[in-house]
Amino acid sequence: MKKMGVLLVSVVMCSMMLDAKDYVVDQVKKTFIPHEVTLHVGDYIVFKNSDPFAHNAYTDDEANEFDIGMQATGEDIRVKMKAPGSFDVECAIHPNMLLEVTVK
């Protein structure tokens, strides 16, 4: 019976990991595309940079804080969502860039 329990836990954990999804957010002409994204805890935002210059996406949100630093053209950076909530992502280089994130 113990083995069944271990197996069950393994299966549940595997299915949880398989459920984690990637949500691509590109940066084009100093704009996040899309400019809003809704996802779940454990999912990833995959930041792309299609501009011919660097970006630096970050958020000050306490629960999901991140700062991906200088992101070069063509570079992909994955950020895992850690906690539920709504917050803004901005670019440290281009203050007009705004991405609205909702984590459920």
Ligand SMILES: [Cu+2]
């Ligand atoms: Cu930027």
